[in-house]
Amino acid sequence: MPDGPLTRERIWATAEDAIRKYGPAKATVVDVARALGVSHAAVYRHVASKAELRDLVVGRWMETIMPPLRAIATKSGPATERLRELFGALIAVKRRRSSEDPELFTAYRALAADAQSVAAAHVDELIELTATIIRTGVRDGTFRTVDPVTAGRALLFATSRFHHPAHAGDWSDPALAAAFVDVWQLLMDGLVTGRKPRKSE
Incomplete structure (x- = not known):
């Protein structure tokens, strides 16, 4: 079961881990979903595509x-x-x-x-x-x-x-x-x- 409600903040943090593990070219929405313990469809309800996931990750990093x-x-x-x-x-x-x-x-x-x-x-x-x-x-x-x-x-x-x-x-x-x-x-x-x-x- 996923730990708590699925949010863009959790997706961002998990995506960062996936990027660290697999590299920016290979990390996918499926990797993020697997790490979160949810279906990739659940992640897609928050980010519409791999490109949007990338933009989310870059935008949050720049915001910090x-x-x-x-x-x-x-x-x-x-x-x-x-x-x-x-x-x-x-x-x-x-x-x-x-x-x-x-x-x-x-x-x-x-x-x-x-x-x-x-x-x-x-x-x-x-x-x-x-x-x-x-x-x-x-x-x-x-x-x-x-x-x-x-x-x-x-x-x-x-x-x-x-x-x-x-x-x-x-x-x-x-x-x-x-x-x-x-x-x-x-x-x-x-x-x-x-x-x-x-x-x-």
């Missing part, structure tokens, strides 16, 4: 990293500090996931490549969180008059090497931290009002 990022975007404080904190937290959580469970992290990378609408929604929220901070900085004169969403997208893409899972293989490079400092300095030189770029040595 968002609460602290949302908190940073909406708290008070200088915009420059909040923006740096936001990207520092994003980088830290992605790298922590990669180092704590590299096999599952790799599996999620593979799944996310197919879950394009879910991944796009995740990126859109990251852009909007960045734009939220930029918007306050523009209002108080800290940042130049820019379109917050356009600038947020540019910041996210310009720093992708440091937090996008596609670049996870680079994250063990000891020179990466210094590279991020240089990239961030350059980005802030272009965004902060009255800031003069550093002269080259």
Whole structure:
């Protein structure tokens, strides 16, 4: 008998176990149903297809990293500090996931490549969180008059090497931290009002 009512939350947790066991390409709805002790038809009442199961798994995984990022975007404080904190937290959580469970992290990378609408929604929220901070900085004169969403997208893409899972293989490079400092300095030189770029040595 299944242990408790069947919910999307239980399906997600069990699907994650199946992905870990069989890999993202081989894990199926039948595997999930078997592990839950229910028929695959029962699972299909909650997820209509293997593709929807994949989207559920990827979406829930992405959602688990968002609460602290949302908190940073909406708290008070200088915009420059909040923006740096936001990207520092994003980088830290992605790298922590990669180092704590590299096999599952790799599996999620593979799944996310197919879950394009879910991944796009995740990126859109990251852009909007960045734009939220930029918007306050523009209002108080800290940042130049820019379109917050356009600038947020540019910041996210310009720093992708440091937090996008596609670049996870680079994250063990000891020179990466210094590279991020240089990239961030350059980005802030272009965004902060009255800031003069550093002269080259």
